[in-house]
Every structure is written in structure tokens, then in C-alpha cells.
Amino acid sequence: MYKSRLDNIFGDFFSDTLFSAPWGRRTQPRSEVNIYHSDAGYELEFKAAGLQSGDVDISIDDNKLRVATVEAIADGFSRTFELPQDIDQEKIGAEIKDGIIRVLLPKLAKAEPRKIELKAL
Amino acid sequence: MTNDTVLEQEKQEVVEAAAVKPEAKLIHGTQINEDEEAVEIISEAAGYNRDNLEITVESRQLKITSKEEAAAAAPGRELIRQEYASGGYARSFRLSEKIDVEQITASVKDGVLRIRLPKHAAAQKRHIEVKSV
Numbered sequence: 001m002y003k004s005r006l007d008n009i010f011g012d013f014f015s016d017t018l019f020s021a022p023w024g025r026r027t028q029p030r031s032e033v034n035i036y037h038s039d040a041g042y043e044l045e046f047k048a049a050g051l052q053s054g055d056v057d058i059s060i061d062d063n064k065l066r067v068a069t070v071e072a073i074a075d076g077f078s079r080t081f082e083l084p085q086d087i088d089q090e091k092i093g094a095e096i097k098d099g100i101i102r103v104l105l106p107k108l109a110k111a112e113p114r115k116i117e118l119k120a121l
Numbered sequence: 122m123t124n125d126t127v128l129e130q131e132k133q134e135v136v137e138a139a140a141v142k143p144e145a146k147l148i149h150g151t152q153i154n155e156d157e158e159a160v161e162i163i164s165e166a167a168g169y170n171r172d173n174l175e176i177t178v179e180s181r182q183l184k185i186t187s188k189e190e191a192a193a194a195a196p197g198r199e200l201i202r203q204e205y206a207s208g209g210y211a212r213s214f215r216l217s218e219k220i221d222v223e224q225i226t227a228s229v230k231d232g233v234l235r236i237r238l239p240k241h242a243a244a245q246k247r248h249i250e251v252k253s254v
Contacts, residue, residue, distance in 0.1 A: 032148075032204035038197045047205055049165040049232035050148040061181035073146055099148075099232015 031067075031077045031101075041087065041106040046079075049099035056101055058094050065092070067103060148233045156187070157246045159239040165236045167232040169210055174229055176236065178222050185234070194220065219244035 036043040046067060048056065055073055059066050063105050069076025083089070087105045094103045137196040164185075166174065173188045187210040216222065216238065224239040 033201035033202070034200060034205060034207060036198045037201045045168075045200070045207075047165070047167040047232075048147065050146045052231055056148065064204040069147065075145070075147060079149075087168065098170045099165070 007104070014040065029114065030079060033079065039107075041104065042084070044081070044101075044103040044105070046101040046103075047099065048096065048101045051101070053098065054094050056096060058101075060089055060092060063089075065105075066092065156193075157240075161238070162214065162234075162236040164212070164234045164236075165232065166210060166229060166234040168207065169229060169232065171192065171229055174210065176227050178216070178225060181216045181220075181222065181227070182233050183216055183238075184237070185210065185212045185236075187211070227240070 003076045006111045031046045031048055033047075036045070040111065044067070048069075051069065051073070055070055057066075057068050057070050060083070064080050065083055066078065066080045068078035086107045091106045092104065093106075094101065096102070148163060148165045151162065154161045156161070169187060175186050175188050177184045177186075219240045220238045221241045225236065227234065227236040229235070
């Protein structure tokens with residue numbers, strides 16, 4: 001099996017092995033990801049040309065999100081990301097379309113700011 | 122052992138090797154395969170489909186372009202980490218005289234673009250039977 005590597009969503013992306021290792025000696029099978037942020041949460045978009053829903057396994061364990069190909073895929077990939085604290089893990093969703101795996105990480109609903117009235121005693 | 126038997130054995134080995142090798146499902150980059158009848162281009166086109174890809178042939182130049190920029194810049198969405206470019210697809214190939222441009226077909230599925238470029242009948246390898254007289 002391939003080695004899994006831990007990514008931080010906010011991690012320094014230039015320290016990534018993809019960019020530091022010489023191209024010819026790249027041994028880590030992986031899929032490139034673009035990450036978007038909005039007020040609602042994060043969206044991870046992995047390149048996975050040729051794959052369908054049954055070819056991908058997505059799991060969350062111990063605050064880590066793992067996106068990987070199933071065993072049957074030759075030269076597949078596995079990537080693991082440390083989740084930010086403000087993610088609502090119950091509401092994480094994913095879809096695959098036109099060779100892009102899209103993982104949606106919604107933020108926890110913010111508690112409404114509560115105004116505390118000062119009473120004159 | 123006759124030469125015939127050697128050829129048969131080689132063919133058998135090739136068939137077995139093909140059967141054992143798992144089909145590459147996850148596509149990276151562009152592969153070009155050629156057999157006796159046609160050339161096939163298999164290209165990663167993640168995020169693209171038949172609605173946003175355009176393929177043209179002009180003066181033996183095959184061009185693949187995306188009709189619009191991929192919708193990366195949705196409002197309120199900020200790219201905070203980029204490992205691949207998503208700003209459109211553009212590739213072109215010069216076709217040899219062997220290719221019958223009238224017969225070119227293309228399909229795109231699950232972000233994989235396949236273009237089949239059949240050869241002119243005259244350019245195809247022919248097997249000529251040697252008759253004993």
C-alpha cells in the first residue's frame with residue numbers, strides 16, 4: 001500500500017513534496033487538489049479523471065479527512081487532511097462529476113451574537 | 122519447432138500480459154495509442170464535459186479548446202490552495218496525412234477525453250497472404 005501523508009488545509013503549499021521532489025523521482029501517488037474558502041466553508045476539488053463514485057473512498061477519523069481510491073484502482077492515491085476546528089463534521093458531503101471529486105466542508109453554524117442588556121439598578 | 126509455433130507462442134504471451142495488466146482507469150496527462158487502423162488520443166480533461174469542450178479540425182490541425190473558462194471564480198469563493206490550473210483547456214495536434222479527418226470521432230466521460238483518428242484505408246497495414254503455387 002502507498003504511504004499516506006498528512007496535509008493541513010492551511011499548510012504551506014510550497015513545502016509540499018510535489019513541488020520539492022524532482023519530477024522523475026516522484027514516488028507518492030496522488031491527486032492534485034485545489035481548495036476554496038468561503039463564508040459557508042471549504043471546498044476541496046481533486047482531479048480524478050476517469051473515476052466514478054465507486055472508485056473513491058472518503059472517510060473521517062480523529063479529525064482527519066482521508067480521500068483515497070479503492071484498492072482496485074491501479075496507481076491510485078490517498079491523501080489525508082487535518083480538518084480545521086470550525087468544520088461541522090456531521091455535514092461533510094462529497095460528489096464526483098466529470099472527473100472532479102468535490103468535498104464540501106461546511107462551517108459550524110455561528111452562535112448568534114447575544115446582546116446583554118445592562119440594567120440600571 | 123517450426124516458425125509458426127514460435128509466432129503462436131509469442132501471440133499467446135502478449136494476450137496473457139494484456140489480461141494480467143489492470144486497465145488504467147485513473148488518467149493523468151495525455152496518452153497516444155496507435156494500432157493498425159487508428160490513432161487514439163486519451164487525455165485528462167477533469168471538470169470538462171461535452172457542453173464545455175470544442176474540437177475542430179482545420180488544415181490538418183486538430184484543436185481542443187474549452188468553450189468557457191471553468192467556473193473557478195464563483196462569487197464569494199476564494200482559492201486558498203492551488204495544485205492544478207483550472208483556467209481552461211487548449212491543446213492542438215498536427216495530423217499526419219495518414220489520418221482520415223472525415224472519420225474522426227470524440228467522446229468525453231468522467232473527465233476523460235478520447236479522440237479516435239482512423240487512418241485512410243491505404244495507410245493501414247495490410248496482411249498479404251502468400252499462396253503456395
